[in-house]
Amino acid sequence: MSRYWNTMSFSxxxxxxxxxxxxxSVKSAAKxxxxxxPAIPAGKKGEICTSWWGRAWCDNLERYADYASRxxxxxxxxxSGTVVDLKIAKGKVTxxxxxxxxxxxxxxxxxxxxxxxxxxxxxxxxxxKISNMEKLINGEFPEDLKELxxxxxxxxxxxxEISFSCSCPDWALMCKHVAAAMYGIGVRFDENPFFFFxxxxxxxxxxxxxxxESRVESMLANAESRSGRIxxxxxxxxxxxxL
Numbered sequence: 001m002s003r004y005w006n007t008m009s010f011s012x013x014x015x016x017x018x019x020x021x022x023x024x025s026v027k028s029a030a031k032x033x034x035x036x037x038p039a040i041p042a043g044k045k046g047e048i049c050t051s052w053w054g055r056a057w058c059d060n061l062e063r064y065a066d067y068a069s070r071x072x073x074x075x076x077x078x079x080s081g082t083v084v085d086l087k088i089a090k091g092k093v094t095x096x097x098x099x100x101x102x103x104x105x106x107x108x109x110x111x112x113x114x115x116x117x118x119x120x121x122x123x124x125x126x127x128x129k130i131s132n133m134e135k136l137i138n139g140e141f142p143e144d145l146k147e148l149x150x151x152x153x154x155x156x157x158x159x160x161e162i163s164f165s166c167s168c169p170d171w172a173l174m175c176k177h178v179a180a181a182m183y184g185i186g187v188r189f190d191e192n193p194f195f196f197f198x199x200x201x202x203x204x205x206x207x208x209x210x211x212x213e214s215r216v217e218s219m220l221a222n223a224e225s226r227s228g229r230i231x232x233x234x235x236x237x238x239x240x241x242x243l
Contacts, residue, residue, distance in 0.1 A: 013100055018080040022098040025084050036085040036096065039184030041078060048078060053189035053196055056149065060156040061182055067159060067174060074179020082177075083184040088195045093185055097166075097177040105168045107181045112161035113201035155200065 013021070022038075029036045041048045049055045061071055077083070077097065084104050085096040091113050096104035149155045164178045188195045197203075 015076070015080045018077070018082050018098055021102065022081045022084050022104075024102075025096070025098055025104050029085070037087060038081065039078070039083040039086040039095075039181075039187040040081050041183075041187055042190065048075060048183050049186040049190050051190045051193065053193040054186040056156065057186040057189050057196070058183060060150065064159040070172065070174040070176075071179045071182065073176040074181075074183050077176050077180035078183040078187070083180050083187075086181060086184045086188060088185065088188055088199050090198060090201050093181065093199065095181040095184060097180050099168060099177055105166055105177045107164065107166045107177050109162065109164040109178070109181060109185070111157050111199055114155065118155055119202060157200070 026036050026038060042050050047055060047058075049058055061067055064071075082098040082104075083095055084098055085094075087094050091111050093107075093109040093111070095107040095109070097107050098104045164174065164181075166175050166177045168175055168177055170176070185195075185199070
């Protein structure tokens with residue numbers, strides 16, 4: 001007797017086939033005047049991302065227990081070049097991910113905006129050392145800010161702050177297309193770390209201005225304070241024997 005559940009079969013396209021379909025989708029979009037922006041990892045083997053920002057984003061995703069069984073399959077897809085389009089806006093990521101059908105699936109990922117408290121925390125931390133701000137502007141990452149970003153309650157989003165949807169028929173909480181787009185966000189951070197601030201709802205220009213203003217205000221507030229490193233005249237006499 002035939003059984004319903006035994007008669008359903010799903011075949012996964014090969015990597016070569018996925019890449020071929022992805023290339024066709026990008027070309028088709030271009031012919032229609034649509035500018036697709038693929039998210040393709042720099043390296044095909046090993047880590048998907050190469051910068052601190054990209055790796056930290058991926059590490060943050062992989063440490064969530066509720067994503068553990070689902071995020072892994074997105075690696076194969078993103079490495080295959082299936083994320084044919086990925087755009088980051090304030091609190092939202094829209095992506096097109098190539099799958100088993102001809103037309104790429106539509107993926108949307110929403111990230112809760114950063115709270116004012118957390119935003120102020122990083123401003124204060126960056127303002128303590130101008131070199132921290134200089135490194136951030138240059139796309140580098142200050143080591144003494146690491147805990148602020150990746151620690152518990154840090155600036156990288158928690159799983160409860162992330163929601164997503166996909167147009168594919170997969171009923172799973174997180175399908176492979178969403179997982180691939182998640183890794184694609186890390187690829188974007190490799191290209192430009194300021195995408196992180198944009199995604200979390202931070203205006204980078206204003207963030208820099210406020211941080212520098214806070215630093216200047218702090219310096220002016222301490223301008224009248226006498227430094228403990230200044231040697232008094234009497235101390236100079238005792239030190240050098242000068243009359």
